[in-house]
Amino acid sequence: MNRTRLFFGRWQNWLGLLLILVYVLVAIAAPYLSPDDPKGPGPFMQVGRPSEAKPSPPREGAPLGTLPRNVDVYHALVWGSRDALSFGLIVAVSTALFGILYGAFSGFVGGRVGSFMIRVADSFLAFPAIAGLVFLQQLYGTTVTALGGIYFEGQAIDFTGPASMIQYLLDHVDPLMLSLIALSWMPYARLVNSIVLTLKQTDFIQASRALGGNPFWIIRKHLLPNSTGPAMVLAARDVGGVVVFQATLTFINIGGGSVWGSMLAQGRNWILGPGGSLFTYWWAFLPPTLAVIVFGVAWNMFGDSLNDVLVPTTHETFRGQSFWNRKRMKDKTGSASEDQLPASMEAVLPLNPPAPVKKKSSVDGDDPVLHTAREDLSRGDLPRALHAYDYLIRHNRLIEQVLPDLAQLAKKYPRDPQVWQSLGDALTRAGQSGHATQSYDQARKLKQ
Amino acid sequence: MPPFLQFVIRRFMALPVSLLIITMILYGGVMLTPPEARASLYMPETKRNLTPEQIERLQENIIERYHLRDPYLVQYTLWAKTLFEGTWGYSPTLNEYVLPALLRRTPATLELALYSLLLLIPLGLVSGVKAGWRRRGLFDKGFRLLAFLSTSTPPFILAIVLLSIFYINLNWFAPGRVSLAYRLETLEESFIHYTGMLTIDGFLNGRIDIMGDVFRHLAMPVFTLSIYHWATLGRVARVSIIGEEKKEYVIAAKARGIRERRIVWRHIFRNALTPSLTSMTLSAASILTGVFVAEIIYDINGISTIIVNAMSGVPDAPAALGFAIYSVIMILLLMFMLDVLQAILDPRVREGVLKT
Numbered sequence: 001m002n003r004t005r006l007f008f009g010r011w012q013n014w015l016g017l018l019l020i021l022v023y024v025l026v027a028i029a030a031p032y033l034s035p036d037d038p039k040g041p042g043p044f045m046q047v048g049r050p051s052e053a054k055p056s057p058p059r060e061g062a063p064l065g066t067l068p069r070n071v072d073v074y075h076a077l078v079w080g081s082r083d084a085l086s087f088g089l090i091v092a093v094s095t096a097l098f099g100i101l102y103g104a105f106s107g108f109v110g111g112r113v114g115s116f117m118i119r120v121a122d123s124f125l126a127f128p129a130i131a132g133l134v135f136l137q138q139l140y141g142t143t144v145t146a147l148g149g150i151y152f153e154g155q156a157i158d159f160t161g162p163a164s165m166i167q168y169l170l171d172h173v174d175p176l177m178l179s180l181i182a183l184s185w186m187p188y189a190r191l192v193n194s195i196v197l198t199l200k201q202t203d204f205i206q207a208s209r210a211l212g213g214n215p216f217w218i219i220r221k222h223l224l225p226n227s228t229g230p231a232m233v234l235a236a237r238d239v240g241g242v243v244v245f246q247a248t249l250t251f252i253n254i255g256g257g258s259v260w261g262s263m264l265a266q267g268r269n270w271i272l273g274p275g276g277s278l279f280t281y282w283w284a285f286l287p288p289t290l291a292v293i294v295f296g297v298a299w300n301m302f303g304d305s306l307n308d309v310l311v312p313t314t315h316e317t318f319r320g321q322s323f324w325n326r327k328r329m330k331d332k333t334g335s336a337s338e339d340q341l342p343a344s345m346e347a348v349l350p351l352n353p354p355a356p357v358k359k360k361s362s363v364d365g366d367d368p369v370l371h372t373a374r375e376d377l378s379r380g381d382l383p384r385a386l387h388a389y390d391y392l393i394r395h396n397r398l399i400e401q402v403l404p405d406l407a408q409l410a411k412k413y414p415r416d417p418q419v420w421q422s423l424g425d426a427l428t429r430a431g432q433s434g435h436a437t438q439s440y441d442q443a444r445k446l447k448q
Numbered sequence: 449m450p451p452f453l454q455f456v457i458r459r460f461m462a463l464p465v466s467l468l469i470i471t472m473i474l475y476g477g478v479m480l481t482p483p484e485a486r487a488s489l490y491m492p493e494t495k496r497n498l499t500p501e502q503i504e505r506l507q508e509n510i511i512e513r514y515h516l517r518d519p520y521l522v523q524y525t526l527w528a529k530t531l532f533e534g535t536w537g538y539s540p541t542l543n544e545y546v547l548p549a550l551l552r553r554t555p556a557t558l559e560l561a562l563y564s565l566l567l568l569i570p571l572g573l574v575s576g577v578k579a580g581w582r583r584r585g586l587f588d589k590g591f592r593l594l595a596f597l598s599t600s601t602p603p604f605i606l607a608i609v610l611l612s613i614f615y616i617n618l619n620w621f622a623p624g625r626v627s628l629a630y631r632l633e634t635l636e637e638s639f640i641h642y643t644g645m646l647t648i649d650g651f652l653n654g655r656i657d658i659m660g661d662v663f664r665h666l667a668m669p670v671f672t673l674s675i676y677h678w679a680t681l682g683r684v685a686r687v688s689i690i691g692e693e694k695k696e697y698v699i700a701a702k703a704r705g706i707r708e709r710r711i712v713w714r715h716i717f718r719n720a721l722t723p724s725l726t727s728m729t730l731s732a733a734s735i736l737t738g739v740f741v742a743e744i745i746y747d748i749n750g751i752s753t754i755i756v757n758a759m760s761g762v763p764d765a766p767a768a769l770g771f772a773i774y775s776v777i778m779i780l781l782l783m784f785m786l787d788v789l790q791a792i793l794d795p796r797v798r799e800g801v802l803k804t
Contacts, residue, residue: 119465119466119469120469122466123465123466123469123470124470124473125730125732125733125779125783126466126470126732126733126776126779126780126783127470127733127772127775127776127779128733128734128736128737128740128775128776128779129733129737130737130740130741130755131755131768131771131772131775131776132772134755134758134759134768134771134772135474135477135768135769135771135772136477137759137768138758138763138764138765138767138768138769139477139478139480139481139485139765139768140763141762141763141764141765142481142485142488142763142764142765143481143482143485144763145485145762145763146481146482146484146485146487146488146507147482147484147485151762151763164480164481164482164485165479165480165481166480166481169480187730244602247602247604248602248603248604248741251604251745252604252741252744252745252756253756253759253760254744254755254756254759255759264604264605264608268608271608271609271612272612272613272616272617278612278613285608289605292602292605293600293601293602293605296600296602297600300599300600400694403696404694404696404699407696407699407700408699408703411700411703435696
């Protein structure tokens, strides 16, 4: 099982998963870890007089101390992880689903409609989620007041007017959730779109189209399975990202309803104790801070590990069956689109670890054919060396090693058409058809 | 026409299209509300002096006049026209028209965004390239650790920690935009507002002390903003450098005996720019969101005060809508500037060889 080995090969991978499991367990076991107060259910449980202004240290009944007004830190922390997980997962999964479908559809349709759809997605990139949230909430409030109700702190009070669309929508969905879903699907769409666009040119899709496959069947059966890997990586990172964002908005009092963010807002005046010590009232801000930070880091790490397993460019295990390699060989459009895909990938996946080439190079040194080729060269036997290189190129082996060798040869023997010919072959294999054509031209000129 | 100018014009022409799409979607959101609520977008300033019956009549008048019961496209067209006419509706929480309120607060936001970008773009590119060139080296390890730390600390948490250490405890830096004494001086007639950005105006008026005071207030928000995006940008730059050293042009340059430093900064650096700046363009919205969050936490009177007001008072649809449109315009302009910067630095972009 290569995937499992790959996954557990790096300590960051299983650490991320482990941390997430901790959050999941805490979220599931919340009613047992910290039973709800039957008088006032909810994440903020009061364990004492609400008039207390100072946060009090850990004690019996409040294992992590309290915030001002005697709000139990432990209880809020435990129940907050339930909120955070469900919020993050719902947002990330619905965002990913919508983005993937949008991208797959626009890529499959292609042409003018497809590029218009991507145009629309690009326009969404210019819309900040914070503005979307405020906009939705204000529309709701305006509706309530215009119909004779009272709107106070995000709630409609005393309002029994005729139902409108926005009311129906926001009564069922959290406005922040809605605006995040509406405003963060674009990376998925762009990603899947570009993958589908290149996949469409491959033989197996062409074949199933020629066989009369239903377009939706082709999307579902061939295009989606091939493009969900990178999208899942994005989604895993998004879970952490949206929860941090939610906490941010709650902290600055724009909405969102994050428990951890609200804890930080309640404890923010107690970060610094007398004498400038950060640790006098540590329980007032450290637990929620750590909860938010570790949550984000864990999902990021998990995303990285999914990237190791699911995105085949980053390692060599999937050589021969991955779409990337297939594309590299089949790509006839030249190096422009070749560059474009990984670059845009990097743009959406800034954490993408670099391709580990270390393991491969140790194998390459032992490759007998490459070895002979280099030995022949050192003896000055150019034709034999070229023969060996041609063998490697023909079998698509070690092109990364062959290419620089040949490039240097071409500089050393610029008047030998055979060298240019082989260089052209190697460049074709590497997908750089533009440069390959130049080499072939050079070879032809020299032969004449 | 030179290709660069062609590129700039072509890119600029794309802005109205995006704006059209977004405003259509925004008005689609407005359409979710009943006509009575939509009327608040056109409510005049005098509303507060009216009796409830008069307001109802006014509402009915507005609904008639702006065809608020008609199909979407009719309403959208009428509304879009009012966008060009200039006031963007009267905001009850600000007690003024939305567009002037936005424009008046722009320089403060712009100042913050400008200094952050000026700090983070060169730093991100240079450190990313340096780390990527000597991969697994000491600098790279340090860079990756720092980048990891700064991307995993949410900016608002960094902000509260900075505030409690450097403001409450040490009092080196301060929140707000400018100290009160200097604020009063900037309101005097002798202080000429050339740009509205107090650092530049302070310099132009010969008041270095005001400039210094504004920088003292800018230090924390600028640091908070840049450190996060610095790490993201640096990572992209680092990844795009890795693998370049095996490319033929680098081998050729080495064969020609060019010094390594020159190869990195003259040859490889430019190739790393395109993906890095593209990633900046894609995250322009999150940069501006970061600016808003920093403004709110550090209590800077920029355009995000408009939403803070709107959230705390009576419902204010014109302000929220105006804020949304205005921030979209700002992001589009930021994307445009980044694209132009990319075209200046990378000839492949302006000649259309690379499709971005």
